[in-house]
Amino acid sequence: MDRVQVVVMGVSGSGKTTVGERLAAELGVPFVDGDALHPPANVAKMASGVPLTDEDRGPWLRIVGETLAGTAPEGVVVACSALKRAYRDLIRAEAPGTAFAELDGSRELLAERMAARPGHFMPVSLLDSQLATLEPLQQDEAGIRLDVGGAPEQLASTIAAAVSPSVR
Template identity: 55%
Template structure:
């Protein structure tokens, strides 16, 4: 989870490969209307996100005991609650870091619907993981391999809650 430009797709692919799990990018679950709205520089509101998050949560739940990894912004706790309602085993890897780095990364992307102008809105909406939410926060400026190592270590730690998905 994290803002646009945090490296969710890169880390998600690598983590899924390391876990031998299915992978999905939550961007693929957006409606045409959501994509059009974001492409126009308009942030999504909660009513835009609810069906999208439901579809992402359903994808996770359908993975069953084998689990899966999905890259999803999941910026607010209420959004993460929707995912957990669909699949209680969700564990979050929050990729956190400086807004200027995220904006620079978004500005360098080609062919993606998310404009740089929405980075600020995503940071404004972001609610970091709370202490009672299963997961780990890692700085996204670390190399993706290090992020994956930290996630795998956290998932293997005895205190880690039983998990099957990483968002």
């Protein structure tokens, strides 16, 4: 089997971690939550309600790409917002061949999900800035876009079918 490199992407509350964990299990590869790769200064900034700048994100996105390129021989699934095309390009520069699975949903559903996550560093107040920043996957980008209204297991299965090397 060829190596699988997948980023489950979207704004906060879209289910990146939940779907990413299920996808990784289905593909038989490790899962990494991109939030765990943020430097402490980024986490502190977001926790205080201040959106990250592109300058803040650059080093983190390179780490995400390095993680995709080198974590495991069979591949890896990483949950990462990857909101802009330029961010995805930074990831692809480190990990060519990465596929993206964009999780999309209504603002109301996303805010509801975020509010139900006590103790998470990302406050609901930053959702609008993330939605304003989001650049959906473009036709020339390898990946799939899905509505988060579906069950996480079904979303993971749909993504697995789309990105599995044996299916391509």
